[in-house]
Amino acid sequence: MLLSVDGIETFYGTFQALRRISLEVNGGEVVTILGANGAGKTTLLRTISGLVSPAAGSIRLSGEPLDNVAPDVIVKRGISQCPEGRMLFPEMSVQKNLETGRLRAQERTDSRRRDEAGGL
Ligand SMILES: Nc1ncnc2c1ncn2[C@@H]1O[C@H](COP(=O)(O)OP(=O)(O)OP(=O)(O)O)[C@@H](O)[C@H]1O
Numbered sequence: 749m750l751l752s753v754d755g756i757e758t759f760y761g762t763f764q765a766l767r768r769i770s771l772e773v774n775g776g777e778v779v780t781i782l783g784a785n786g787a788g789k790t791t792l793l794r795t796i797s798g799l800v801s802p803a804a805g806s807i808r809l810s811g812e813p814l815d816n817v818a819p820d821v822i823v824k825r826g827i828s829q830c831p832e833g834r835m836l837f838p839e840m841s842v843q844k845n846l847e848t849g850r851l852r853a854q855e856r857t858d859s860r861r862r863d864e865a866g867g868l
């Protein structure tokens with residue numbers, strides 16, 4: 749199994765957005781998450797990507813736990829999110845949009861290296 753989400757519970761403060769969410773994704777599968785506005789679809793994706801931490805449950809990628817793994821490390825392990833239409837540059841090609849995202853990610857990595865090297 750590629751991705752395993754087991755019994756996830758996610759809160760925003762005291763508000764519980766996800767209750768016991770479980771799903772499995774196997775290699776080559778396309779899985780769709782459906783739900784009403786506010787049902788928790790975005791929260792589930794944010795939890796899988798490590799942007800919010802679940803209070804309970806576990807997430808595994810190829811058997812390896814993703815608990816307490818930083819979002820940028822989760823990206824390096826292979827989980828990425830593609831934004832929906834309004835976050836793209838409509839006047840640019842798909843190729844150019846993808847390249848721009850890659851450049852921004854590279855800039856963030858470079859600036860972190862600069863910070864780690866003492867602000868050079
Ligand atoms: N940052 C936040 N702080 C507090 N509550 C939030 C926050 N983000 C989302 N929520 C709440 O969590 C619940 C799930 O929201 P979420 O955005 O995950 O739903 P969604 O299924 O993606 O909705 P939509 O279809 O509108 O995109 C909603 O009740 C929402 O109001």
Ligand SMILES: [Mg+2]
Pocket residue numbers: 789790791
């Ligand atoms: Mg949403």
